[in-house]
Amino acid sequence: EAGVTQSPTHLIKTRGQQATLRCSPISGHTSVYWYQQALGLGLQFLLWYDEGEERNRGNFPPRFSGRQFPNYSSELNVNALELEDSALYLCASRFIEWVGETQYFGPGTRLLVL
Amino acid sequence: GDSVTQMEGPVTLSEEAFLTINCTYTATGYPSLFWYVQYPGEGLQLLLKATKADDKGSNKGFEATYRKETTSFHLEKGSVQVSDSAVYFCALYGQNFVFGPGTRLSVLP
Numbered sequence: 001e002a003g004v005t006q007s008p009t010h011l012i013k014t015r016g017q018q019a020t021l022r023c024s025p026i027s028g029h030t031s032v033y034w035y036q037q038a039l040g041l042g043l044q045f046l047l048w049y050d051e052g053e054e055r056n057r058g059n060f061p062p063r064f065s066g067r068q069f070p071n072y073s074s075e076l077n078v079n080a081l082e083l084e085d086s087a088l089y090l091c092a093s094r095f096i097e098w099v100g101e102t103q104y105f106g107p108g109t110r111l112l113v114l
Numbered sequence: 115g116d117s118v119t120q121m122e123g124p125v126t127l128s129e130e131a132f133l134t135i136n137c138t139y140t141a142t143g144y145p146s147l148f149w150y151v152q153y154p155g156e157g158l159q160l161l162l163k164a165t166k167a168d169d170k171g172s173n174k175g176f177e178a179t180y181r182k183e184t185t186s187f188h189l190e191k192g193s194v195q196v197s198d199s200a201v202y203f204c205a206l207y208g209q210n211f212v213f214g215p216g217t218r219l220s221v222l223p
Contacts, residue, residue, distance in 0.1 A: 004157075006157075033211070041215075042203070042213060042214070042215040042216050043158075043203070043213045043216075045211075056210075088157075090157050090158065092158075099146065099165040099166070100145075100146035100165050100207055101146070101207050101211075102146070102148070102160060102163060102207075103148075103160075103205075103207075103211055104160060105150070105157040105158040105159070105160075106157050107156055107157040108156070108157045
């Protein structure tokens with residue numbers, strides 16, 4: 001079974017540009033979470049999509065947005081890029097079982113803003 | 115709200131040393147508890163999990179026991195290897211997923 005996939009693996013942009021990051025969850029998983037991991041820091045929750053709807057968002061400005069497609073893949077868009085947006089962006093999909101839920105992560109997209 | 119606290123790193127050990135990374139949590143009810151590992155340049159991988167009190171999760175020689183009375187889920191390994199060098203994240207799922215800040219482990223040959 002394929003895991004969570006993300007593309008691209010690396011992305012280099014300049015300040016003010018827009019970045020689009022993509023994520024495909026594990027087959028059968030309907031929820032996608034996005035996290036930002038700045039260098040040397042922990043995970044900061046960005047967005048949660050489930051069944052095509054945005055369910056929750058973290059404490060990030062509106063220029064961070066996204067969507068989930070009918071096949072449950074997801075895009076994260078970052079507009080008006082700033083230098084501090086340089087980070088590893090991680091996507092996770094959620095497996096639900098009777099005892100609870102587990103998140104499975106993709107390899108991440110490393111975004112560098114120059 | 116729910117929260118996870120981990121021991122601050124970095125933790126530096128010699129190969130074959132015993133490892134403990136402390137994790138405590140605050141949550142209402144009975145959350146599921148997780149340890150994730152992040153190797154350099156990679157995403158997070160699920161290492162182990164426990165879903166109820168006194169459960170022991172184990173994988174690749176790592177173990178952690180869900181202690182409800184002390185609200186803890188400490189990660190242990192009897193003999194670490196250089197290849198265990200990574201960042202380890204403790205996490206819980208109660209009403210939401212909550213991750214700890216991570217603990218960097220360096221194992222020296």
